[in-house]
Amino acid sequence: MNATAASPLVRLHRVDKRYPNGALALAGLDLAVGSDDFLALLGPSGCGKSTALRVLAGLLPPSAGRLQWAADLPEEVDGAPRLGFVFQEPALMPWARVADNVYLPLRLRGVSRDAAAEAVDDALRRVGLAGHADAWPRELSGGMRMRVSIARALVTRPRLLLLDEPFAALDEITRLRLNEDLLALRAEQGFAVVFVTHSVYESIYLAKRVAVMAARPGRVVAELPIDEPYPRLESFRTSARYNAHCIAVSQALRAAFEASRAGAAASA
């Protein structure tokens, strides 16, 4: 048990999630996220990592077990929810300009446009889109749209940021830049992160811990610490230590894949 798990921000306690069709998406999932954590959920497709993220967000109720937030953290801090969510797609409102998209979470909490203006400008500036407040989403590139999505998630200053394979559809260079920017934003604002990905490299570059999941039923089969200091520079990606992490995580992922196949064979 490491220190973050001792005083978690939020934890999943023996969570099962069964879908209406009877399939068990998660079985006995235990997951603790510390207040300064960066947890990557890595696994083959269908292992329930997105489901785990949605249970954490409160978007899906667990079938068994429970979701437990730190007792001293109210659901809202200054009228803002304690978490932000970034989806696989940017999920912007095409009918609203960039600034209005970022304003949405505050609008839904009843904050007036004037009162929100500063927070919206600030969020856009932090993701490098200060000059694009009046643009339509369709005028932006894929990477810029994802930045808008991140600005929207951070505009409420959440304690926890959940990201569901956010950069999977982007080209390699854009993806690397967004990885670096995400770490910089976290260093500035100090939120905890749970990051779902299927990329070994991304998980190692970003995370403090990598939880490897297997499918059928979805569960964590290995947890690997990435004990490397932040900020992580470009040189980290070419270092021998990075390589060693890659080998370890890849082997764990391979084992998870075999376990998933075994699970499929057992349930077939």
Next chain:
Amino acid sequence: MRVRAGVPSGAEPARTNGHGRSAARAALRRLPPLMAVLVLLLGWEALVRLRGIPHYILPAPSLVARTLVERWDSLLPSLWFTLRLTLLALAAAVAGGVLLASAFVLSRRVERALYPLAVVLQVTPIVAIAPLILIYVESTTAALLICAWIVAFFPILANTATGLRSADPQLGELFTLYGATRWQRLRWLLVPSALPYFLSGLRVAGGLSLIGAVVAEFTAGTAGRETGLASRILEASFRTEIPLMFAALALVSLLGVAIFLATSWLSRRLLGGWHASEVGEPDETG
């Protein structure tokens, strides 16, 4: 970098030129259809004059135009009647279609119960139902209104229901995450998502409500105190006043075109800028 329409662009001469060019291009785009109509009318006129076709068989466009002017005083009330009937039917179709679509989206059970009835109304030819409605409904105007409404409401219902269901599910989750109220979800998510679908339904319904109004009036005959353009066409045909028939027909067509242009304009107004259907042709940078 794209430049958003409406931004004052006087500071950059190159951009002003671009606007001038695009205005010229827009005018150029309108030229072919105008030319086609002009050629058609001139050919028609020439055919009638050269062949000496009598006006009670095929009147020349010039005669139709003259009849239109000479009989304007009797045609205008009919035009007004048909226009009012069409717009009332369209308004009722919008109200009924949107309300029913909302009920469908709120409750699958309501949808399963009522959708087949809506389809039956849609697929039954209005000329076949109109006589019955004229028997049961005492006021002819009300009967005509009901007929036009039946024809026009289905595209609004079907499109709006589809539109309300087409909201991005991830955006829906986002609204849940931030604890949106039902009203907020409706106002900021469902209505904007459904708008493009509703507007394309409205464009179809605009034309259909005119067709419904005219067809129903044909069925009603020239009964009723107030009468519309269809009655003028019927009367003229009884008296073999063919130029008057053409004149009334021209007014029906122009009314249809005007409704189409109005609904298209509304669609451009509301969707311009963000929706792919109304953003326009890609410019040089696109």
